[in-house]
Every structure is written in C-alpha cells, then in structure tokens.
Amino acid sequence: MTERRTTTDELVVPYPDGSGGQGRIVAQVTRPETGPVPAVVLLWPALGVSASYYAPLAEELARQGYATVATDLRGQGRSRPRCGRGTRHGYQDFAAQDWPRLVRAARELFAPDTPVHLLGHSIGGQVSLLYVARPEADVDGLMLVASGTVHHRRFPGLRRAGVLLGTQLAAFLSVVLGYYPGHRLGFGGRQSGAVMRDWARIGRTGRFEPAGADMDYEAAFAKVRLPVLAVSVAADTLAPPTAVDALCDRLGDCAVERVHHTPADPSLRGHTRWARDATGMAPHLTTWLRQVSGHLDPGQP
Incomplete structure (x- = not known):
C-alpha cells in the first residue's frame, strides 16, 4: 500500500441554538492531499471528548486513502x-x-457518489443508532467503536449496581443544577442536563426513548438495513463486550461484524485510549470499509 500525504481543514456548520441565537458545530476534515477518496468516515465522539483527540486515527485513515470528518x-x-x-x-x-446537518455537509465536500459511513464512539454510537433509524437517514454504513448500551443489566457482576447508581446520579445532578458538571466530577465534561437524563433513562430501562422524540425509535430499529461494524476494546469498563452486543441486538436484521480489539500497548486499552492506537485500530476499519464498498485498497492502482 502506498501511504499518502494528508491535509486537515475545518468545517463549520451553523444551527439555530433555540434561544434566538446562532450556534455552530465544528468538525476537523482530514483527507489525502491528492487522489480520489473511496469513502468518508463521519466520526462522532464520546461525552467530553473533543474531535481533536481522534487526530491520530484520522491521520492514519487518510494515509490509507480515506477521509475523516471528526465532529465536536x-x-x-x-x-x-x-x-x-x-x-x-x-x-x-x-x-x-x-447528525443530518453534518451528513449533508460531509457529502457536499466530496464527489456525489462517495460512500459516507458513521463511526460512533460511546454516546456517538448510541445517537448514531437513533439517526440510522430515522426515515431521512442518508449513510452507507455504521461503525461502533467502544460503544454499547448503558443499560445496567447488560454489565457484568457488581458493575450493574455501579452503572445504575452512576447514571441516575448524573440525571439527579442535572435536574438540581440545571446542567451536568462533568468537568468537575471527572467524567463526561460539562453537558446539557437533557442529554444526561436521556442517558440515564437508557441506563435504567434499556430503552431508547429520548425526551421530545418525534418517532418510536424502538420500533424503527427493526427496519434498519445497513452494514455494521462493532468493535469492543480490551479493558473497557464503560462499554464491555456484553454492552456492545446489546447495542448490536437493536439492529438484528443488519449484517453486523463483531470485532474485539486488544491494543498491543496496555496503556492504550480502555474506553478512550484506543483512539491513540491508530495503527492498531485502523486495520479493523479499513478492512471493513473495503468489504462493504467493494473497492480495492486506496493505495493500489
């Protein structure tokens, strides 16, 4: 395979913030400097993790010919x-x-027939599941990395009680304070209280029923027909294999490929550190991308 030089640009997508103002969603677009792009990976992070954290993985994918749009x-x-x-x-x-805004923006950056695949990490995967169940969903595949349900019953042993307590405490704090102070608690960053209450509802019930939903997501999951790659990571206590499997179970009629990744360097194992194991994780993603897209390795003539 011939590695390519890469380039990174910023993509800014505006949106009305609900209070009469204008918000913006910012993404980093990393792609090969030259040559065609056979597929685009639209990456959605975990709670409290910035898009820049995934730069090593995005660079590795670009060196192998793929483009990544990593979104905050x-x-x-x-x-x-x-x-x-x-x-x-x-x-x-x-x-x-x-999700729809960024999918449209990502498609506009590349040739019209370029496949776009979601890559969701943790909550990024949970919301990606909701998006692909929507009638307007417009992606060609879904990758879940270190992303599982947070339903406490799908965690092993004593972790069940800890997950239930932690998710419900986050919801309680978000009600009392009006937001979730994860930046002070060391988990998840500063978050909208509504996000944490939706998260806690999954932790308590196992059902994806976000507040204000305009459709029955639970019923719609059965209608999704997409290729799916689901990667669990060694030493991940927040998305263990049982929780990843449970998330995949929502898409029972999809072609799901399951992989378990163990980084060679023990310091790169776990819920977030895997993103720095670019040369270890990228082969799982590129092999799957080649399979579902039916194209040659981008480095081949």
Whole structure:
C-alpha cells in the first residue's frame, strides 16, 4: 500500500441554538492531499471528548486513502455555545438535527457518489443508532467503536449496581443544577442536563426513548438495513463486550461484524485510549470499509 500525504481543514456548520441565537458545530476534515477518496468516515465522539483527540486515527485513515470528518458534539470542544444552565438539547436534537446537518455537509465536500459511513464512539454510537433509524437517514454504513448500551443489566457482576447508581446520579445532578458538571466530577465534561437524563433513562430501562422524540425509535430499529461494524476494546469498563452486543441486538436484521480489539500497548486499552492506537485500530476499519464498498485498497492502482 502506498501511504499518502494528508491535509486537515475545518468545517463549520451553523444551527439555530433555540434561544434566538446562532450556534455552530465544528468538525476537523482530514483527507489525502491528492487522489480520489473511496469513502468518508463521519466520526462522532464520546461525552467530553473533543474531535481533536481522534487526530491520530484520522491521520492514519487518510494515509490509507480515506477521509475523516471528526465532529465536536454540540456544546463540546470548538462547537458553540458551550453547555450550561440554559442548554436544553438532548439525544433527540442530536439525532434529528445535528447528525443530518453534518451528513449533508460531509457529502457536499466530496464527489456525489462517495460512500459516507458513521463511526460512533460511546454516546456517538448510541445517537448514531437513533439517526440510522430515522426515515431521512442518508449513510452507507455504521461503525461502533467502544460503544454499547448503558443499560445496567447488560454489565457484568457488581458493575450493574455501579452503572445504575452512576447514571441516575448524573440525571439527579442535572435536574438540581440545571446542567451536568462533568468537568468537575471527572467524567463526561460539562453537558446539557437533557442529554444526561436521556442517558440515564437508557441506563435504567434499556430503552431508547429520548425526551421530545418525534418517532418510536424502538420500533424503527427493526427496519434498519445497513452494514455494521462493532468493535469492543480490551479493558473497557464503560462499554464491555456484553454492552456492545446489546447495542448490536437493536439492529438484528443488519449484517453486523463483531470485532474485539486488544491494543498491543496496555496503556492504550480502555474506553478512550484506543483512539491513540491508530495503527492498531485502523486495520479493523479499513478492512471493513473495503468489504462493504467493494473497492480495492486506496493505495493500489
């Protein structure tokens, strides 16, 4: 395979912030400097993780010929406005507004027939699941990496009680304070209270029923027909294999390929550190992309 030089640009997508102002969602677009792009990976991060954290993976994919659009979640990273007491968005706004906007923007950057695949990490995968169940969904495949249900019953042993307590405590704090102070608690960053309450509902019930939903997502999951790659990661206590499998179970009629990744360097194992294991993770993604797209390796003539 011939590795390519890469380039990174910024993509800014505006949106009405719900209070009469203008918000923006910011993404980093990493692609080969020259040559055709056989597929685009639209990457959605975990809670409190900025798009820039995935730069090593995006660079590795670009060296192998693929483009990555790594997006800061609404209110996170370089996206504005930042989350606070006046923030009201939840999973429904992500799935019905932000995901469609970024899919359209990503498609406009490349040739019209270029496949676009979602890559969701943690909550990024959960919301991607909601998006692909929507009638307007316009992607060619779904990749879930370190992304599982947060339903407490799908965690092993004593972790069940910890997950239930943690998710419900996050919801309680978001009600009392008007937002979730994850930047002070060491988990998830500063978040909209509505996001954490939607998250906690999944943790309690196992059902994807976001506040303000305009459709029955649980019923719609059965209608999804997409190729899916689901990767669990060694030492991931937040998305163990049982939780990843449970998320995949929602898409029972999809062609799901399951992979378990163990980074060679133990320090790169776990829920977020895998993103720095670019040379280890990328082969799982590129092999699957070649299979579902039916194209040659981008480095081949």
